Amino acid sequence: MATLHKTPKRVVMHRWHWRGKNLRGETVSGELVAADATEVRKELARQKIIVKRVTRKTGLFGLGRIRSRDVTLFARQMATMIRAGIPLLQACRVVAETLKNPAMRNLVENLANDISAGASFSEALSRHPARFDRMFIAMVAAGEQAGALDRMLERIASYREKIETLKGRIRKALYYPTAVIAVGIGVTALLLIKVVPQFESLFASFGADLPAFTRMTIHLSELAQAYWWQAILAMIAAGFLLKHLASRSDTFAYRLHALLLRLPVLGNIVDKGSIARFSRTLATTFSAGIPLVEALETATGATGNRVHQRALTNIREDVGNGQQLNFAMRRTRVFPIMAVQMVSIGEEAGELETMLDKVAEFYEEEVDNQVDALTSLLEPLIIVVLGVLVGGLVTSMYLPIFQMGSAI
Known part of the structure; x- marks a missing residue:
């Protein structure tokens, strides 16, 4: 049975x-x-x-959430402790006592228990793959083998801080236009649902034909009052549907990311940010002594864009078959010529990790400049858009009153 x-x-x-x-x-x-x-x-x-x-002490849902910055802080603190000559196990115990996040503190305590039971630091980390990615574990293992664990942890912390800063800039570039659109829609909906009906009851007592602009605004107001909750539900459903399709279908996710790269201004920021993350990750892992093919596999997941991930998968296969990295990058037609040329120079000079760092620095600076430019451009655009929406609605409501005043 x-x-x-x-x-x-x-x-x-x-x-x-x-x-x-x-x-x-x-x-x-x-x-x-x-x-x-x-x-x-x-x-x-x-x-x-x-x-x-x-x-x-903790909430209904347990110890809480471990954020990326908690892991970065842990790496930085461990590097400091080990550099000061404190044994690994004792360093874990001390760091655990200083952490304020209960979930992270519990995780570090579990690492300390694994180490006290005979596991190496990298082995203890590998038992928590949801918290420590492949690059983190591989670099710690390399640091243990080379007797340079403190330097590896310091390098991991620096890398994660730079990547988080870059991600924050890209998120700002994506969220800012979304916020502008949301504010415009919200103000317009509020006027149509709450303000326009007050004028509509006033116009009903006039007994005269209303201007076309006013009639159109009243019609929009009636639609908004009747279907506002259906519109909200439709937007929420569309968001969940897109997220579901992107998680279930690789083809759909690839096309969605390809479309994102084609957007004006925003697409360029996302593209350069993805290249910067790839270059920074590959430089960090390769300089730690990790083989190039394995380092490319780690860098593939760091890009955050399906178009670049597919290109890097092809690059990894080509490099594994003996092709140079710059030739493999050129074949994909995804990476800019400048990045390919800098990688080529690095390979010829035997300074690949140095040139990859320079590529990352260049594109990180490009992302910073473009995000600042986008922010400066959108600030007056917000004023114009809201002015047109609000001013247009207010004007349409006061047109009949102005006409009556001129007739009198």
């Missing part, structure tokens, strides 16, 4: 604050990570502590 295997239930860990008395009658307190209060009481009973109170 076949045995049915049940899917294990996910255990949500919380941080608990406890207070009690020890065997000498002294009041003691502290914190523990456990699934429930019963586990906390059992652990304290094992330590001969009489529990007075146990309260949960």
